[in-house]
Amino acid sequence: MADRTLPQVSGERLDLGKLGHALTVAFPGVKVVVAHNRYREAIPSGENVIVDTEIAQLTAAGIEVLPFQRASDSIGDLPLAQKALLPLSPIYGRAAQRDLSELLQRERPDLLHLHNPYPLLSPWVVRTAHEHGVPVVQTVHNYRQVCSSGLYFRDGHNCHDCRGKAFGWPAVVHKCYRGSAAQSALMATTLAVHRPTWKSVDRYIALTGRIAAHLRDYGIPDERIVIKPNGLPDPGEPAPLGDGFLYAARLSPEKGLELLLDAWRRHPDGSLGPLRIAGDGELRPLAEQAAAERDDVTYLGALDRTGMEAARDQASVVVAVPTWNDVLPTVILEAMAAGRPVLGTDVGGIPYLLGIDESAQVAGWVVKPDAETLAAALPIARVDAAAVAPNARTRYLQAFHPDVVTRRLIDVYTSLTENSHPAPR
Known part of the structure; x- marks a missing residue:
């Protein structure tokens, strides 16, 4: 990590x-x-x-x-x-x-x-x-x-x-x-x-x-x-942090849902707080299966903008773990604007978005796209979320505000x- x-x-x-x-x-x-x-x-x-x-x-x-x-x-x-x-x-x-x-x-x-x-x-x-x-x-x-x-x-x-x-x-x-x-x-x-x-x-x-x-x-x-x-657009002052993690993406192989679920299952049920999954796509059965197997996983389905804002407010960390070189995931911009730190993979534009090695206001964490390192990062992100959240909002204001x-x-x-x-x- x-x-x-x-x-x-x-x-x-x-x-x-x-x-x-x-x-x-x-x-x-x-x-x-x-x-x-x-x-x-x-x-x-x-x-x-x-x-x-x-x-x-x-x-x-x-x-x-x-x-x-x-x-x-x-x-x-x-x-x-x-x-x-x-x-x-x-x-x-x-x-x-x-x-x-x-x-x-x-x-x-x-x-x-x-x-x-x-x-x-x-x-x-x-x-x-x-x-x-x-x-x-x-x-x-x-x-x-x-x-x-x-x-x-x-x-x-x-x-x-x-x-x-x-x-x-x-x-x-x-x-x-x-x-x-x-x-x-x-x-x-x-x-x-x-x-x-x-x-x-x-x-x-x-x-x-x-x-x-x-x-x-x-x-x-x-x-x-x-x-x-x-x-x-600036959504305004962030809502207080919620609990747990939000994964919101198209449910397709390159977006990393399988990677996240592999890492999540390495922890006892409930030990990390809730994981909420939002989105739809060909891997939807994986999300539904995880929600059926574990009490700490909820599949929200496809959400409109209002639903996404509500799901983000409920979380303390947004997870963005693509395995391809994702250029500039909008979900990360939305998370930082809302004052939510991001746990992401070290691919594509994600390190740049989070200010890794570029900014004093580092807005989250990056890990290699493999299950072991992601599993190790999850509890760290949960514990440190409140300390990192102000950085996420500041990074947005200084670099990505319209x-x-x-x-x-x-x-x-x-x-x-x-x-x-x-x-x-």
């Missing part, structure tokens, strides 16, 4: 009121198209939350935001002609390009900010924007410039088999995209076709240093990469609109 001795914090906080006032006059009269293919609402998406938050914050800062969004939930309602072309949408997306062209011609925005293009928008929106002379910023939320699943993870382990290849045949062989060889071949083709598209993006926003390294490995020069994390990250996002926009040096087309 990574042993972290956490200092007490002074209680000093940012003057958020002054910073918020500065933002309201920072960038008036500018139009930004925010393009995003929304993930299905039935499966909670941190990325959807982040996009909505950024739109609200940019609007408050005086920027005219033009949302250009499509929803995966709408696929079932598409006309038959569009459904027939749906398999090609990740490559081109004819309807999206037509609608975007009309928007760009009508509104003449200063730039386009892209988040997720799949499946209905397509990376082709970058080319469409450039055809109209509009520079493009993209926030990179995963590894899908290279990896068909976007995770660098398959069959229970981290995987980089497609990195450096002109065509991702391993993704087809292993059916990495939606468990289908045909759909994996289509996504691998999309990634191959759009390699020049991605290399034409004018500015990339990498959520962490590891994403920046991924982009450099892909061939993106440093001068087109900016590291800027996500932020979340006023902080929105100022940095505006700086990215300004660098493109005031000193425009578009990337080579």
